[in-house]
Amino acid sequence: MTDPVLAALRDLAEPAPATLADRVVDGWLRVPGPLGEVYAVVGARGVRLLRPAAFAGELDAFLEDYRSRHGRPVRPAPRAPRGLLPALRGRGEGPALDLGDLTPFAREVLAVTARIPAGQIRPYGWVAREAGHPAAVRAVGTVLARNPVPLLVPCHRVVRSDGDVGQYLSGRADKVALLEREGVELAHLEALAAAGTRLVGSDTTGVVCFPTCHHARRITTAHRHGFPSLARARAAGYRPCRDCRPS
DNA sequence: CCAACGGCGTGCT
DNA sequence: AAGCACGCCGTTG
Structure with missing residues (x-):
């Protein structure tokens, strides 16, 4: 030791x-x-x-x-x-990674996942879409389950769309611990999801975000609106945030 | 090549 | 509201 x-x-x-x-x-x-x-x-x-x-x-x-x-x-x-x-320790850009032997799809999934900022989370379906395979949601789960470099590629920041944190290599407890350590308020997010809110928007900017996006956190309660889907947000006149790119 | 297998999502009870 | 069944899809044996 x-x-x-x-x-x-x-x-x-x-x-x-x-x-x-x-x-x-x-x-x-x-x-x-x-x-x-x-x-x-x-x-x-x-x-x-x-x-x-x-x-x-x-x-x-x-x-x-x-x-x-x-x-x-x-x-x-x-x-x-x-x-x-x-x-x-949660600092810096991280070391060089050698993921050369993975399939192109797996590399893309990990590359997308690597861009999720600390303190934020995204659904598996979002990763699938960002990786260019919008229907390969489950395959994304398989790739992340075999992530050769967890923590460095933060697969713990990818969660289920229904508010459940989902599975993790070394168990959900580790996933929860990692996310809480990064300041993600899981209880709050679960409550939101249970109420059918998956995205939040500001009626002053007309932009919708994932709830953990740093833009979303700045919305004051008076101007905050929840939406169950991007389609519903669009129908209400909102456009998706260019940073968190909700889908 | 084919079949089985998942860190999922959704629609139906 | 919580649970289940079924669909999806890239890997793997």
């Missing part, structure tokens, strides 16, 4: 000179994350696999998971890649 503080300090240390092995062999590491420690495997092009340690089990199981996916040798990584530790 690695001391989180020591692990963090290690990231600040001078990078070791790159050896040939650093370029050819992938490296594993164990670092602190928002739900406890995580294992990661990093290749020359970026992070290839990441798992919460509590979910992955022992290191051996994690490395076997990686080997079964890629069949490449793994050794301990000399250091964490730039941006990994800050990203796991």
Whole structure:
């Protein structure tokens, strides 16, 4: 078990000179994350696999998971890649990712998901549409269920359209914890959904948003209107927000 | 190639 | 209102 503080300090240390092995062999590491420690495997092009340690089990199981996916040798990584530790603390753009072996559809789904800001959530159906496959809602779920780099690609921010938080790799409890940590008011959103409100608009701007969009949060209660669908909002003269692009 | 399988959505009770 | 059945669709064995 690695001391989180020591692990963090290690990231600040001078990078070791790159050896040939650093370029050819992938490296594993164990670092602190928002739900406890995580294992990661990093290749020359970026992070290839990441798992919460509590979910992955022992290191051996994690490395076997990686080997079964890629069949490449793994050794301990000399250091964490730039941006990994800050990203796991919710800061920065995150480290480079190596998702090269995924299908184009899966890559697109993850790319769309990666753009959801912290503190906000979007439905699976929205991701499907943004990825250019509006009917592949369920397939989006399958892709996210196999997200090789959870936390870095924030699949916990994708939820069901009915207000339920939905499933998650390591269980709904983790998903809820991650979202609440980011300031998402799940109870409030569930109440909204239960009342049939999926979008909110401002009658001063005529714009409708997902409730967690930063524009939506600025609407004062006097000017706030809820809508069950974009069609209904449009019928009332509203247009979709250009930032959260409600569908 | 085909069939089964999901972190879903929706319409019907 | 909560639950269920069925449709959808990209992967995988």
